[in-house]
Amino acid sequence: MPKKFKFTSFSLRDLLITIGPLTVLIVVLGYFAYKLVNPFPPKEVTISTGQENSAYASFGRQYATALDKFGIKVTLKPSQGALENLQRLKDDEADIDIAFVQGGSAQQEDAEEYGLVSLGNLFSEPVWLFYREGLDLQRLTQLKGLRVNVGAEGSGIPKLFRDLLKVNGVKEESVRISTLDDKPAVDALLAGRIDAAVFSSAPNSALIQKLLRTSKIDLFDFYQAEAYSRRIPYLSPVTLPRGIVDLGRDQPPRDVHLIALTTTLVAREDLHPALINLFAQAAVNIHGSAGWFRKRGEFPNASYADIPVVPAAIKLYRDGPPLLQRYLPFWVANFFERMWLVLVALLALILPLSRVVPPLYVWKVRSRVYRWYGELRVIEQTVEEAPPESRAEIYAAQFRRLEELDDKVNHISIPLSFADELYRLRSSIGLVRKRVLRLIEEEKAARN
Structure with missing residues (x-):
């Protein structure tokens, strides 16, 4: 399969993770409502x-x-x-x-x-x-x-x-x-x-x-x-x-x-x-x-x-x-007659919750990128706070961490519609790498 087909404009996994809790909530509420209403009579x-x-x-x-x-x-x-x-x-x-x-x-x-x-x-x-x-x-x-x-x-x-x-x-x-x-x-x-x-x-x-x-x-x-x-x-x-x-x-x-x-x-x-x-x-x-x-x-x-x-x-x-029983089989008509209030209530719940899904989905996808900014910021702070007597070792260690970070980010799978977020992160990593390299060279020059 060509690599380009591995990239899509939509992430099904992220969507499922986003709507999962809401779906579970609705299913649980529906189940308890079903047990409460008890739409089907005994046989x-x-x-x-x-x-x-x-x-x-x-x-x-x-x-x-x-x-x-x-x-x-x-x-x-x-x-x-x-x-x-x-x-x-x-x-x-x-x-x-x-x-x-x-x-x-x-x-x-x-x-x-x-x-x-x-x-x-x-x-x-x-x-x-x-x-x-x-x-x-x-x-x-x-x-x-x-x-x-x-x-x-x-x-x-x-x-x-x-x-x-x-x-x-x-x-x-x-x-x-x-x-x-x-x-x-x-x-x-x-x-x-x-x-x-x-x-x-x-x-x-x-x-x-x-x-x-x-x-x-x-x-x-x-x-x-x-x-x-x-x-x-x-x-x-x-x-x-x-x-x-x-x-x-x-x-x-x-x-x-x-x-x-x-x-x-x-x-x-x-x-x-x-x-x-x-x-x-x-x-x-x-x-x-x-x-x-x-x-x-x-x-x-x-x-x-x-x-x-x-x-x-x-x-x-x-x-x-009842009206529905005139046109539908008894069991079907009885289900809707008994459950229609519950169905309306669930619909009233689903509609506002559905508005929350898109922002949650966007946040979930972006979080796969944004969480690496935290590690990048830790590297920067470590470099800035390095004591003079151990700067060479700290700079070298943080440079290796940057290489590992860049490798991990390079393997992130993200929808194409969010690709700009990924490239911004890689650009930020590149900027920090350049700065650390410059600091390493300056430290070497100072020791010589």
Whole structure:
């Protein structure tokens, strides 16, 4: 390679040394910002659902399918129902991230004490009171002495049923209450081992569908539904339209008044915001269509809930998915949505620091030349301060140092744009050499 190609107008090594500390600083700040913001959600999440064949179990599978498209594995953990789900959320050792909870099960104090947030109202869960044909129940006071199953304690129905008896002036002990799970309760009702069974579930539950289509089982008409909703605040009146179960067979043959609870998704407040966003988007797709008890777009919503609705869900229900997620893959969009403040802050840091780089680079290159001026100055001072009796030896020693210095400087590699600095140094060395030579000659002449 020709020697001239060894010389360039730019020194990459000096630039790297100059920007190295700044780069390390920016990388370290970026790393800590990344850890603080935590842009990427965990790849696994656990949801507490409900009993087998319940609406909660069905919806849980739908959420699992929806999040699986984004590479999130949803583990479904069956439960007795809403109360057990809420209790699991309160218990750190239960390892539950999100769960279905009915209205009336939780209180705002739970949110404050246990750090819980709601994703809004998802759907209405009617209270279904099925009874054996022939009993002709018109009022809940007629349940006295009957065998009524109200579900397991963890389902939340026992508490609701006690509230219903209370507002009707019926003592709990006057009813022969059992607490079978949903499926055994259906089997017992069909077999005649119990007289009635209370459920709270969305109509897509397989067990509810089975009972609605069984001719020997009747559905209680809460014709005082509006009054119940006024006496028990967490209930709302709904209507099962005539023919909705089977239009061809005209089932039911008339509108049936029901009372309903509203179900929400409740999560721990430390659940990653990206997961909350994904669950909220899935809720829109799963619960947003028209159903037996809802109009299209009525659910999900962020109206009043026992536990405050997280702002991210409110914004999504109002404005739709975030802008970037409409055009970019979820993981990319989520990264920029979570990190944009950090990126802007780093950019604001990089811009002023970048102005420091050019002067530092110039100083670094010139320092390779300037540092030899210090040694040259030491040689001059040594020569000037030499005592008369040892001048000859000192002059000779400093002359050798000048020769060594000149040889070292001659091997300095420096960008061509700074070559004038190098030649100035060599000229200075030459001037000092001439002076030392003159002093050596004068000393020789004086001794002779």
